[in-house]
Structure formats: structure tokens, C-alpha cells
Amino acid sequence: MTAKLRKGMLFGMGNPLLDISASVDNEFLLKYSLKPNDAILADDKHASLYTELIEKYDCSYIAGGATQNTLRVLQWVVQMPEVTTFMGCIGRDKFGGILEQKAREAGVNVRYQYSDKFPTGTCAVLLTQNGAARSLCANLAAANAYSVEHLCKPENKALMEEASFYYISGFFLTVSIESILTVAQHAHEKGKVFSMNLSAAFLCRLFKDQMMQAFPYIDLLFGNETEAREFADVHNLGTHDVTTIAKLVSKFPKKSAVPRTVVFTQGADDVIVVQGEEMHTFPVPKLKPEEIIDTNGAGDAFVGGFLAMYLLGKPLETCVSCGIKVSVEVVKNSGCTLSDRESVHVV
Template sequence: MSKNISNSAIIGIGHPLFDLIVSNVDEKFLQRYQLESDNVILANDDDDDDIHHTLTDDLLKYFENIQYVPGGSVQNTIRVAQWFFDQPKICTIFGCIGNDDFGRQMKEKIENIDNVQSIYCIDNEKPTGKCICLINIDSGGHHHRSLITFWDACHKFRMEILQQNLSILNDAKIIYTSGFFLVSNPECVQLLAELCQKSIDIKFAFNLSGSYVVKNYSQRLLKIFPYIDLLFGNITETFSFARTLDWIQNENNDKIDDIVEKMVHLESTKTNRIVIITQGPGEIIVGTTRNSIQRFSVPSIPFDEINDTNGSGDAFVGGFLAYYLIGRSINDCIDAGIYAAQQVIRCCGCTLPKVNKLRLLSK
């Protein structure tokens, strides 16, 4: 049981995408758009001659079995966190969408199905960002995915939206953003970090997001690092961070505990930073300023139950934040995160089952 919680207790600020998932796409269709199975690419939004710009129209024209799911790393996490509560609008997402049907559909799904409050700024020039997932099945029955992302309106987020909603932000308990958003909106992330620093009641949660963020935007990351209360990342990003700061020269698993310990104690304005590092199906490593390094094993699940690993990391963070919000132990937060991740990987895209065995019910 959980006590009644105020609206917008967990706020995420990121890049909302609308995921379009299409099954049974043949190789000929992939070749037409110079796409490959089991590959991920980023479309060139600024090139009108980019061959991928007609992809969405052709999907709508030739396929009827399109699944539409709200996506984007931070938005996935916020949706999953809300999934743990029977009380609506505990979680809120900020982002930018286009003035189009996809944006309207996503907002409707976020609010009416996921019960998340959305505060989107609208861009009238760029369309809503999309991630298109094309699934093809080979002769052996194995599923392969080709992913292509169109950022479009995502990168048009405006600082004024945060400034207009400072009362909501100041009442939050957790504010969560990511390295992806830091790349496109460093001033917004700095504002959020400083806002959290001014209040002992608001935790600033941050996700490293990708090795290229750590490597190419290290100065931006180090600038906001002192404000971070909760840091999430995976093992690859962690090693990249350590190399960037010259803590190590090469990846060495024997050094990971030392790296996490250094991340915990790296310049901080806070008294109890928590660093959570995932390793896929491997152990989760947690470091805090008050305890030594802890390791948590991840229960295995049958291989044939794994449908799609995309979004599992986002889901883990969502489960962790939901339980952290109500003051549960690190062990319970980790368990909730693992449960969420293992539910999502059984689905296609970051879709959420109706049943949540760890749901937190209001008194």
C-alpha cells in the first residue's frame, strides 16, 4: 500500500517519440530504403532529399498492421513509473511534439491510456519525432528488427515551457532527464539541476544514455554532475566515462567497483548520491555514499519469452523510480526495476501489460 501522492511527483523531461512498429516486412521493402536487419540508424531531418523521408507515408499506404506506441527514452521511463501506481497523474512528461496527427495521437495515449500528464510544447515547423521499427522474419522463423529514428520536433523544446511551469517543477519529488536531452538542451538541464539543488525535497535523476554522449559531451556532463542524486547507466557507458576521465585505459571488469565508487564520490553538492549500473542480464551494481558497493543478481527468463529488448533499460529506471518515490529500500527498488524490465522485454516495443503484480495501491 502507498500513501496518497501528489500529482507530478515524478517529472521527466526528454524527447518524446511516437513508435511505429510494423511486423512482417520483407527484405525487398528494407532494400528500397537502404535499411538492414538488426541495425539502427538516425534519419537526416535537415536533408529533404534523404531517401527515408518518404518511409512513413509508404508505411501508412502499404501496411495495415501498424502498432502505435508512445516512445522515447525518458517518456518510456515515465510511462513505466506511472504503471506502478493506481492513482493517475503521479507522473508527468515534458517534451516537444509537432502540430500533427501523430502528436495528437501520442498525447491521447499518454494521458488516457497511460494516465500520465503530458506538458508538450508544440512546434509548427517540424513533425512529431518518430522511431520506426520494421520487423522481418527469416526462413528459420527468427525475428529481426531495423530501427530508424526521426528526431524532428524533439529537438525544438523551448526553455519557456519550463519557466512557465516552475510551480509544477518545484512541487516535484523526482526530476528525471537524460544524456540525450543534455545534448540538445544543455541550458534546460542546467536549470533543472540547479532547481533540484535548491530544494532538499527534490531529487535530480539522470541517465547517461549512451557512450557517445559521455565521450563527446563530457564537459556538459561534468558541469551538471555535482547536482546528480540518482545516476543510471549501463556497463559500456560506465567504462566510457572512466576512460574520458582517465581513470582507466582499457575496459577491465575487475575495475568496475572502483569506477562506480569514484562516480559516487565525484564532486557533489548532495550528501547521498546513488549510482546504479546495469549489465543486461548480468549483475546490477549499486554504489552509494553511505554503503559499500552492492551487487544484485538478475533472475533469468526463458529465451523464448524474450520478444524485444528495446526499452528494457528505460523500464528498469521506471520501476526503480516508482519504488524510490515512496521510500522503499534499494533492494525493493532494484526488484521493481527488474520486474518492469522483464515485463517489457516480453512485449513488442515499450508496451505495458494490464497486470502489474508489484502495483502500489493507494490507501
């Protein structure tokens, strides 16, 4: 089955953040109690991190936020403007202006809520091991102020309802579970596809209740091996084997009769996909160390490539293949950025 792309086909929600990216030493991570391949929300002990990062290291400023990254990549693949719509909250400031400009340039139809009380959120992207490991520390600021009232405005609700596919990062669980459930329930009632991402290990543990409220609605679940294992521990699944976890997670209670598809990436190792009773593995091409510039955004890019083909009704193999190809491209660049579209054959 193939489908035709149209404007507003996929609706996404998440935390729009400006990434402040730099290569740092391990001492910097230790100073702020950070791990090499992890993602956390900033707290009081990280107050000086952003200033120190900007003063001591050569920083790049890149439009980020997991869902927004994914939608920018999807737009890059399909080369048709406004196939995707995105909602989240930013401040009325310079960083917010940069984020909005980058998203619109990429072809995403952004409908932000604007906060007058908080600045646009930022995310420190700390690269170690020559770019092969990335530690994320997010200061949500305005992103945390998103409210379901914005989603329920008639003009925004109409955009949500005209979509056929939905994608929300797990990070949004900390912001507005009401918005997530509003979207999820609409998707369920209308027989549309609702997808989410585990996004970070801490979400599986600290936001377990919110995650499990949304879980029965999830038709398509993404995550990486670290998140999968944390999810398994939190839910006492009794295994750290990622394939087994994917099979078990696919069987978690679900509102609709359509089997849940679970897609787990494992960095340079095979991508694992469980769909109904079927399990598939897909190899990832091995890159030379000198080809790896920055792994930040690789997971977001994989989802963007996967969903681009998924919207077109392409087979699972094509979806995964496209996801892998665009994530490989992102790893070769700084941040979730891509090369010239003409130079990359995504399918």
C-alpha cells in the first residue's frame, strides 16, 4: 500500500529547545554528575553549567528539541513543505526566533505557544569520545509552560484533527500529559496512528505513571537500547535482552486491536523491530571513527527517516532503511543537521 503525501499529514508535539553543543572533557561531565550517553533535565546543581560551557568551550547553536528534530528530518526526506505540523512552547526572545526560523526553513508548520514569563528552552549537548558519546542536559524553561488550552484553540484543534499520523517524544510527558492524552484519544477514536518515543531512561522511571497513561494508545513505539533496558527494569520484565524486551513491550495492553510495532535502535548495532508476532533485525553500516562527528540527534533522525516512509505506506524494511541512512548522515555532521538532499539516496 502506498499513500500520497499532503500538508498537515503528521502532527507532532514536544519541547522546542536551542541546542548549545560543544566537545568537552570527562572532567566536565563528572563536575556536573553527568553520564556520557544520557539525557536529563537540569536542576539546581546545573545552574552554572551553561555559562561555563559557553565561556570555556567552542559552542555551536543548533535548533533542537527531539520532536522538532524528527520533523525537520522528515521534511528533508520528503521535500514537500508543511507535511508536518508542530506544537510546543517558546519564549519571545532571540533563541525562540532562531528556533522558529530554522523550523520554518526546514518546511515544518510550527504553531508555537509563546511565553512572556519564561525564556526559550536550551539543551547543553556535551560531546565526549571524539563525538561518539553525547550527554544532554535540558533547561526546559518556556518549553515546560505548554498548556492544553493552546492545543484546544479551534484553529489548533483543527490542525490536530486533520492529521492522520501523530508523533510525540517521551520528553513531553514531563510537560503536558493532558495534551498527549487529548491527541492519543483522538487518534484512537478515528483509527489513526499514534506514535511515541521512550526518549530517555529517566522518563521510564520517574515519569512511569504518565508514560503508562499514554501507553495503551501507542501504535508505534521508538526507543534505544538504554531506554529499553531501563523500561524493563522499571516494569520487572526480568531481562536485559533488547529483542526479548521489544517482544514483551509489544504485548503491553493496548486500546485498539491493531498490534503495536516496537522499534529499538542500538547505536552501531542492529535495529530491532517487533510487529505483531514477527521480529526483524536490520544491520547498521559500520562507520570509521573519523567519520563520526557527532551522535547527537541520530535517534531523532532515525525516527524522521522511518516516519517519512511510513507516511508513504512503504514496507517496514524501507522505513528502517531510510531511518538508518538519514541517521548515518546526521552522525557525519554537527548536531541534527543534514547534507545536501541531492547527494543522499534515502531509499
